[in-house]
Amino acid sequence: MTEECGIQTFQNIFHRGPEITDACCDVLVKFGHPCHSEFIEVVLSTGKFASHEAEILRKSTAAWKRCRAIVEKRAI
Template identity: 35%
Template sequence: MGHTSSQTTVVFIIVALVCAFVPAFSVVEAEAKSLWGTCFLKISPKCALDIIGVVFENLTITDACCHDLVQEGKMCHNTLIKYIAEKPHLVAHETEYLTKSDALWNHCVSISQTA
């Protein structure tokens, strides 16, 4: 059963990424729409999935993906995580996800500063 749950989560993440990269499928404010066009240009799809996995599934992230995340910027990171965390089936735990998001950001900044 855990395997099915993981598959469902992966499908959700892929759908969320599609919505994030194709604003016509999502309902976002004008400011967020402009961010989609400028964010996530330097992050590979694998790193984007890793970032989402850290926040929503307690996975780990590589140093290389941390560097990409920090290079892209905190506003872009916050926009992606907040967008996903506000989905109806996740919103009950939004505060937890935002806390994990901040912890990930701080971790990645510390990794980037030591390199």
């Protein structure tokens, strides 16, 4: 994961950042869903975002699905 894509992903899921770019979606999907899920779990385990956990999990799922769809669409 590049620093730029890591920041984009974090901002999109944990804050009100913009959508993850297509290029960073490529990177995210390449790392795989287990890596993405572990990243979310590790950040949530700090407790800093505990009051927003449901929203973060929803945004995480939405970001993953959106990125996977973008990557799969280009593969066709």
